[in-house]
Amino acid sequence: MLAWNFKCWVFAAAAVIVPATLLHAALPTEPDISGPTSYAGQLLVASPALRQPAFDHAVILIAKHSRDGALGIVINRPLGTRPMAEILTAFGADAKGITKSVRVFVGGPVDPNVGFVVHSADYRLRDTLDIDGKVAVTSGPDVLHDIALGKGPSKSLVAFGYAGWAPGQLEDELSHGVWLTLPEDPALVFDTDRDKLWADAMVRHKSLR
Numbered sequence: 001m002l003a004w005n006f007k008c009w010v011f012a013a014a015a016v017i018v019p020a021t022l023l024h025a026a027l028p029t030e031p032d033i034s035g036p037t038s039y040a041g042q043l044l045v046a047s048p049a050l051r052q053p054a055f056d057h058a059v060i061l062i063a064k065h066s067r068d069g070a071l072g073i074v075i076n077r078p079l080g081t082r083p084m085a086e087i088l089t090a091f092g093a094d095a096k097g098i099t100k101s102v103r104v105f106v107g108g109p110v111d112p113n114v115g116f117v118v119h120s121a122d123y124r125l126r127d128t129l130d131i132d133g134k135v136a137v138t139s140g141p142d143v144l145h146d147i148a149l150g151k152g153p154s155k156s157l158v159a160f161g162y163a164g165w166a167p168g169q170l171e172d173e174l175s176h177g178v179w180l181t182l183p184e185d186p187a188l189v190f191d192t193d194r195d196k197l198w199a200d201a202m203v204r205h206k207s208l209r
Contacts, residue, residue: 038066039070039174039181040062041062041132042181042182043059043060043061043183044062044181045058045205046058046060046198049177050179054109054163059074059201060072060074060163061184063118063137068167069170070164070165073107073118073137073162074106074161074162075118075157075189076105076198077194078103078106079105079160080103080104082102082104084101084147085098085148087102088144088145093144098145098148098149100148102148104158104159105157106160107159108161108162108164109163110162110164114160115158115159116137116159117139117143118157118159118189119135119136119137119143119155119157120135120153120154120186122154123136123143123146123153124138125142127139134186135184135189136153143156155186157189157190181205182205188201188204
């Protein structure tokens with residue numbers, strides 16, 4: 001796991017997303033010290049040769065990339081749908097009148113107890129990480145509560161877990177063709193059918209060559 005400094009909040013209740021665990025929500029809060037080769041805001045598309053189960057046909061949004069490593073969130077691994085009232089109650093937040101459910105995703109194999117809301121940049125809280133002016137990431141019950149009340153971002157994706165790379169590891173994998181890169185596009189992040197996302201991203205990548 002990368003040694004990011006996380007601002008975490010934890011609820012002491014039965015998990016509703018990952019059985020038999022507690023959920024945490026966190027975001028890297030250190031200033032981004034990335035250089036011109038940063039891949040933050042890019043999509044990583046697993047090469048056809050990558051057959052590791054956690055990343056087979058994965059599409060990953062890179063949220064953070066600096067000399068200290070990288071953090072990304074897989075955006076095409078749906079886990080299922082959960083009632084938002086259960087999630088909010090578990091966080092100790094007010095769930096009165098909340099009847100909506102939300103689709104949740106497996107964001108990666110590292111620490112499935114860490115939660116993120118990837119969303120459009122039309123919404124911002126104090127701890128929001130703006131990735132590229134189009135897509136951002138926020139953690140905490142406030143964003144979930146706002147989504148449930150229809151006051152949140154216009155587009156969102158709730159994920160638990162993440163993909164992490166040690167310093168230089170992502171660059172090495174890219175040099176060996178493990179991943180293909182593609183500029184982030186909100187339509188791919190939020191709208192494309194998740195079952196077709198990898199194939200659509202591959203087509204988009206080929207069109208840019």
